Amino acid sequence: MNTSDIHSGKARDRALASLRRAEELDSRIHAFTQLFSEKAIARAEEIDAGGAGGALAGVPVALKDNLCLSWGRTTCGSNMLRDYESPYTATAAQRLIDAGAVIIGKTNLDEYAMGSSTEHSCFGPTSNPWDLSRVPGGSSGGSAAAVAAGIVPIALGSDTGGSVRQPASLCGIVGVKPTYGRVSRYGLVAYASSLDQIGTLTRNIGDAASALGVICGHDPLDSTSSLREVPDFSRDLDAPVQGLRLAVPAQARNPANHPEVSRVFAETIEKYKQLGATIVDVDLPLIDHGIAAYYIVAPAEASSNLARLDGIRYGRRARLAPGEDLFELYCKSRSEGFGPEVQRRIMLGTHVLSSGYYDAYYNTALKVRRRIKDDFDRVFSDCHAVLMPASPSPAWKIGEKANDPLAMYLEDVYTVTINLAGLPAMSVPAGLASVAGAQLPVGVQIVSQAFDEARMLRIGRMFELATDWHTRRPPL
Amino acid sequence: MSGQTLSNDYVRKVAKLSRLNLTDEQVRQYGAQMSAVLGYMNRLRELDLEGTEPMANVGGTTNRLDEDVPGQTLPNAALMKIAPDSMAPFVKVPKVLGDGGGA
Numbered sequence: 001m002n003t004s005d006i007h008s009g010k011a012r013d014r015a016l017a018s019l020r021r022a023e024e025l026d027s028r029i030h031a032f033t034q035l036f037s038e039k040a041i042a043r044a045e046e047i048d049a050g051g052a053g054g055a056l057a058g059v060p061v062a063l064k065d066n067l068c069l070s071w072g073r074t075t076c077g078s079n080m081l082r083d084y085e086s087p088y089t090a091t092a093a094q095r096l097i098d099a100g101a102v103i104i105g106k107t108n109l110d111e112y113a114m115g116s117s118t119e120h121s122c123f124g125p126t127s128n129p130w131d132l133s134r135v136p137g138g139s140s141g142g143s144a145a146a147v148a149a150g151i152v153p154i155a156l157g158s159d160t161g162g163s164v165r166q167p168a169s170l171c172g173i174v175g176v177k178p179t180y181g182r183v184s185r186y187g188l189v190a191y192a193s194s195l196d197q198i199g200t201l202t203r204n205i206g207d208a209a210s211a212l213g214v215i216c217g218h219d220p221l222d223s224t225s226s227l228r229e230v231p232d233f234s235r236d237l238d239a240p241v242q243g244l245r246l247a248v249p250a251q252a253r254n255p256a257n258h259p260e261v262s263r264v265f266a267e268t269i270e271k272y273k274q275l276g277a278t279i280v281d282v283d284l285p286l287i288d289h290g291i292a293a294y295y296i297v298a299p300a301e302a303s304s305n306l307a308r309l310d311g312i313r314y315g316r317r318a319r320l321a322p323g324e325d326l327f328e329l330y331c332k333s334r335s336e337g338f339g340p341e342v343q344r345r346i347m348l349g350t351h352v353l354s355s356g357y358y359d360a361y362y363n364t365a366l367k368v369r370r371r372i373k374d375d376f377d378r379v380f381s382d383c384h385a386v387l388m389p390a391s392p393s394p395a396w397k398i399g400e401k402a403n404d405p406l407a408m409y410l411e412d413v414y415t416v417t418i419n420l421a422g423l424p425a426m427s428v429p430a431g432l433a434s435v436a437g438a439q440l441p442v443g444v445q446i447v448s449q450a451f452d453e454a455r456m457l458r459i460g461r462m463f464e465l466a467t468d469w470h471t472r473r474p475p476l
Numbered sequence: 477m478s479g480q481t482l483s484n485d486y487v488r489k490v491a492k493l494s495r496l497n498l499t500d501e502q503v504r505q506y507g508a509q510m511s512a513v514l515g516y517m518n519r520l521r522e523l524d525l526e527g528t529e530p531m532a533n534v535g536g537t538t539n540r541l542d543e544d545v546p547g548q549t550l551p552n553a554a555l556m557k558i559a560p561d562s563m564a565p566f567v568k569v570p571k572v573l574g575d576g577g578g579a
Contacts, residue, residue, distance in 0.1 A: 084558065085557070085558060087550050087554035087555065087557070087558065088550065180534050180535065181534075181535055194532060194533040194534070220542065223539070223540045223542075224535050289519060289520060289523065291516070292516060292517040292519050292520050293520065295513060295517070296517060303494065307495075310495065311560060312560075312567060312569055313555070313558075313559055313567055314555075314558040314559060314560070315560070316560070317560035324570075325570060326569065326570045326571070326572055327495075329569075329570055330495040331492075331495050331496060331497045332497060334494075334495050334496055335496050335497040335498070338496070340506075343494075343496055343502075343506065344506055344509060344510065346494045347487075347490050347494050347496065347510065348510055348513065348514075350490050350493050350494045351490050351510070351514075354490070354493070363530050364520050364525065365520065366530030366532055367525040367528040367529070367530050367531075368520060368523065368525065369530075369531045370528055370529060370530065370531035371523075371525070371528055373531065373534065405509050405512075405513060406509070406512050406513050409513070421534065422533075422534030422535070450534075
């Protein structure tokens with residue numbers, strides 16, 4: 001594979017280099033919630049001694065801190081789980097371990113993956129390596145920043161409404177959200193179960209293909225994981241797609257997009273034309289309704305999923321004053337444990353599911369969801385993939401949207417419909433925006449048919465082979 | 477589905493259903509923010525959804541059943557370790573019956 005050098009060198013040297021880089025940079029970026037220095041070095045030594053191997057032998061990786069590991073803590077960026085030590089390991093993490101990867105640490109996130117900026121964490125915000133005063137995107141912002149800063153070549157994130165693709169776009173790296181069901185969600189702390197999917201953050205598409213080959217596939221522990229066979233994503237990666245037809249929705253050329261995002265998107269379309277692709281103008285009108293549907297469905301599921309965090313069996317338990325009862329224990333523990341964005345989404349979900357509002361909100365959103373999927377299916381009957389921006393804006397300033405949840409939600413306009421439809425999608429580095437003296441990465445999103453990741457990666461690789469955006473590094 | 481501002485009392489009611497205690501300031505703040513979000517959702521009313529079936533998930537709508545074979549479970553000791561308060565093999569909770577409150 002003519003990609004990066006992740007497959008060369010001694011595991012111990014690579015683990016040490018990765019940990020050193022984290023130590024050197026993380027006081028400024030805050031990408032990590034924990035580093036597992038001793039454990040990582042010990043594991044690397046085992047691999048060097050021939051004790052373990054596989055497709056990712058000796059590759060340092062980082063995990064978003066909503067993926068369970070049977071060591072360290074699984075915090076979800078939440079005071080509720082700040083000291084939570086998971087008794088088991090997520091399937092995706094176990095597969096990385098079994099393939100020889102060395103987990104060097106866990107990365108910061110918006111609490112329970114609810115956010116688009118990695119500011120909603122009990123550990124404070126993560127910075128964008130390209131401009132430390134800006135957000136890395138979110139919610140997998142710690143994973144994206146760790147990869148962009150060159151600390152690890154591969155990190156896992158989770159993507160419920162864009163949480164892998166949007167931070168990848170804002171940090172100038174490759175972010176892949178596979179088809180719903182492609183990767184087991186066992187051990188991923190649930191946010192919205194019908195939308196959640198684990199994805200990869202890497203510097204290039206070759207590394208994404210390697211990592212996906214390891215984590216994808218059926219798992220008896222997740223009954224929604226697909227039984228479909230997983231192809232070798234790396235094998236034909238460099239082979240261009242013949243007769244490529246790319247759909248460009250009219251809604252993607254939105255004048256409300258940041259002008260630099262519009263410029264990069266137009267240049268990307270031109271590049272694909274030069275590469276022989278036919279651009280097909282299509283209409284996906286429900287993109288404009290995706291946010292409204294998503295922010296009904298996701299909080300509804302979240303309000304139900306997070307009900308388990310009640311201070312009883314694990315997580316934070318509040319102290320009761322004399323005379324206070326079990327109900328007060330639930331309320332106090334949850335109010336102390338959850339940050340404002342999580343509280344808002346739980347309440348929003350509770351509201352839209354309450355009797356009297358269920359039909360008007362939740363049921364309506366589920367109908368829109370079907371229509372969104374039908375619209376995409378129609379496009380895929382004629383095109384191989386859809387091309388859209390990954391985010392309407394480059395990275396914004398930390399704090400800029402902190403008190404305006406709706407403004408933050410609108411940043412997800414190009415990503416949420418894909419989760420509602422369960423499709424695979426990826427963000428690839430496509431340019432740099434000049435914003436107030438800073439050079440900020442801009443990604444472009446490729447959306448594919450369900451279970452068509454192999455071709456989606458090839459379509460991305462055609463662009464990667466013809467451009468050098470994926471080789472640009474932040475000025476750290 | 478209206479664009480109305482949620483009343484403080486209604487926000488308190490939803491907070492209670494959500495098992496959350498809010499300060500008066502949070503009631504005002506969350507109420508305003510949730511009202512803005514719900515107002516934005518009114519755009520769904522523009523759509524003609526007649527005849528469209530709701531879709532709760534993209535996978536199959538049938539459950540996949542496992543063979544009835546006993547598997548491994550986490551040992552009780554591992555779960556006691558993460559419980560905030562326990563008397564192995566049990567998790568300790570405040571009194572539920574009698575004067576335990578309406579929870």
